[in-house]
Amino acid sequence: MRITVDADVCTGHGRCYALAPDVFAPDDEGHCVILVDSPTGDLEATARSAVANCPENALRIAD
Ligand code: SF4
DSSP states (O other), rough: EEEEETTTOOOOOOOHHHOTTTTTEOOTOOOOOSSSSOOOOOOHHHHHHHHHTTTTTEEEEEE
């Protein structure tokens, strides 16, 4: 899997880095920064949950 974020769509709700802080982090304005774009193992499941919970649908997974 590979995760991408559409910076034009992300509004900085912070759900992604609240749910998966080892995969996502906030920038200075609270927008999503991807720390690990190809997580594996337990991190992959956590990342998929965070992607599914983005209210703006700003995160995408390419398998
Ligand atoms: S949950 Fe979605 S909108 Fe919120 S910071 Fe993460 S990518 Fe951006």
